[in-house]
Amino acid sequence: MNVRLYLWQRITAAIMAPLVFVHIAVIFYVTRQGMTAADILSRTHGSVAWASFYGIFVAAAAIHASIGVRNVLSEWSPLSERHAGQLAIAFGLLLAALGFHAIVALVLT
Amino acid sequence: MTGTQAELSVSLWRGAQDGRYETYVVPQRQSQTVLDVVTFVQRHIDPTLSYRFACRVGVCGSCAMTVNGRPRWTCRTHVAKVAAGGRIEIGPLQNLPVIKDLATDMQAFFAKWQEAKGVFAPSQTRQDPIAQIRPDTRARAAADAAIECINCGVCYAACDTVRWNPNYLGPAALTRAWTLVNDERDAGNAARLQAVAANGGCHACHSHQSCQELCPQTLNPTASIASLKRRTAAAYLKGEITP
Amino acid sequence: MIARARKHRGSALWIAALVHRISGLALVIFLPLHFFVLGLAFHAGARLDSFLRWSDQPLVKFAEGGLVFLLTVHLLGGLRVLLIENFDWRDGQKQIATVAAALSVIIAFIFLARVF
Numbered sequence: 001m002n003v004r005l006y007l008w009q010r011i012t013a014a015i016m017a018p019l020v021f022v023h024i025a026v027i028f029y030v031t032r033q034g035m036t037a038a039d040i041l042s043r044t045h046g047s048v049a050w051a052s053f054y055g056i057f058v059a060a061a062a063i064h065a066s067i068g069v070r071n072v073l074s075e076w077s078p079l080s081e082r083h084a085g086q087l088a089i090a091f092g093l094l095l096a097a098l099g100f101h102a103i104v105a106l107v108l109t
Numbered sequence: 110m111t112g113t114q115a116e117l118s119v120s121l122w123r124g125a126q127d128g129r130y131e132t133y134v135v136p137q138r139q140s141q142t143v144l145d146v147v148t149f150v151q152r153h154i155d156p157t158l159s160y161r162f163a164c165r166v167g168v169c170g171s172c173a174m175t176v177n178g179r180p181r182w183t184c185r186t187h188v189a190k191v192a193a194g195g196r197i198e199i200g201p202l203q204n205l206p207v208i209k210d211l212a213t214d215m216q217a218f219f220a221k222w223q224e225a226k227g228v229f230a231p232s233q234t235r236q237d238p239i240a241q242i243r244p245d246t247r248a249r250a251a252a253d254a255a256i257e258c259i260n261c262g263v264c265y266a267a268c269d270t271v272r273w274n275p276n277y278l279g280p281a282a283l284t285r286a287w288t289l290v291n292d293e294r295d296a297g298n299a300a301r302l303q304a305v306a307a308n309g310g311c312h313a314c315h316s317h318q319s320c321q322e323l324c325p326q327t328l329n330p331t332a333s334i335a336s337l338k339r340r341t342a343a344a345y346l347k348g349e350i351t352p
Numbered sequence: 353m354i355a356r357a358r359k360h361r362g363s364a365l366w367i368a369a370l371v372h373r374i375s376g377l378a379l380v381i382f383l384p385l386h387f388f389v390l391g392l393a394f395h396a397g398a399r400l401d402s403f404l405r406w407s408d409q410p411l412v413k414f415a416e417g418g419l420v421f422l423l424t425v426h427l428l429g430g431l432r433v434l435l436i437e438n439f440d441w442r443d444g445q446k447q448i449a450t451v452a453a454a455l456s457v458i459i460a461f462i463f464l465a466r467v468f
Binding site: 007 | 270273274276306307308309310312313338341342345346350352
Binding site for chain 3: 010013014017020024027028031032058061065068069072091094095098099101102105106
């Protein structure tokens with residue numbers, strides 16, 4: 001872990017902190033209202049706002065989580081720093097791909 | 110005194126990296142310290158026991174060992190405080206290779222001190238007037254709050270990040286670097302900030318705070334390291350360092 | 353291990369750091385699955401709908417409650433780190449850490465109460 005990775009991780013964390021509160025509030029609302037998939041989709045479909053909100057969230061989460069994974073792998077597994085970093089980047093890309101796919105599904109369908 | 114004397118059952122690490130705990134019975138005395146106990150074993154029971162000490166009064170840090178799972182100064186640890194049920198377990202400091210029994214090889218600890226550039230880099234010569242350092246400036250107060258480290262190794266032994274990350278410079282080295290960052294006479298900050306912002310530098314710290322909890326000098330390496338994180342982040346963003 | 357180092361690892365702050373790490377790992381396992389399921393909504397809500405009915409099952413609700421707990425506790429643990437790293441040192445951190453853990457449990461229970 002060096003200053004560059006540190007800044008990326010802390011800044012994405014700071015970005016996500018308020019986003020998480022909004023997300024939890026949304027989930028509470030959805031479960032309280034007993035919404036079905038159709039209800040949810042009717043609100044997210046074509047929504048630039050939701051796409052932007054979750055787009056930023058997914059990007060930040062992918063960066064933040066991959067750096068965290070890198071740390072845990074290099075400290076708790078026998079992998080070298082280099083391999084831990086490579087695996088972490090692969091994981092980050094996977095997370096970003098799945099996340100953006102989900103956003104597309106909810107906003108463009 | 111007549112009558113039966115209270116006794117302690119003391120387990121001491123014998124051997125090097127491979128070894129085992131051996132148990133000795135030691136008479137318990139009033140105001141006994143753990144160092145007294147180790148000394149008793151070496152003088153009266155087994156002269157082959159190896160251990161370190163120097164001042165015996167809590168100013169040198171040489172006698173640090175792991176006592177019942179915690180690294181501490183044995184000369185300042187009263188047996189009465191740690192001997193639950195009349196038993197103590199004493200081992201060498203963790204995170205350092207064992208030379209023999211209770212003595213560890215501290216070379217890596219000091220090597221990391223150097224790597225962190227925990228060394229004063231002079232900016233003037235003996236021909237120049239003596240620098241006037243005010244003790245109440247923010248920088249000097251920060252340096253003074255962290256300066257009393259005597260390199261005993263307790264924080265290094267306690268730190269899990271040191272245990273998990275062989276590159277991690279450790280709380281003591283980073284604390285010393287922080288004091289020098291705050292020393293207005295020092296000229297080595299460019300290299301120093303670069304060193305502590307690199308892999309294994311201050312950013313590897315997870316703020317477990319074992320160091321702060323156990324430092325016998327009541328220093329706070331967690332806080333010093335947090336300050337270093339801020340300082341290096343600012344330097345990096347300004348383009349002053351490139352890790 | 354040579355000398356069993358245990359005592360200081362029982363400290364509230366050490367546990368806070370460990371919980372932060374474990375919750376992060378758990379989230380790392382959960383998030384790809386979570387995104388994958390949401391991606392099922394591609395098929396005009398049909399497949400997502402069957403998931404939303406699946407989530408009516410008590411076991412799933414408990415799991416989701418657990419996830420809300422993980423997210424909250426990881427967030428609060430992260431706030432602990434951000435506070436230490438960016439603000440002046442404050443004492444009393446052990447008490448704050450304990451309160452934060454309690455808060456996470458409470459929020460998770462509120463979530464569970466709402467979904468049941």
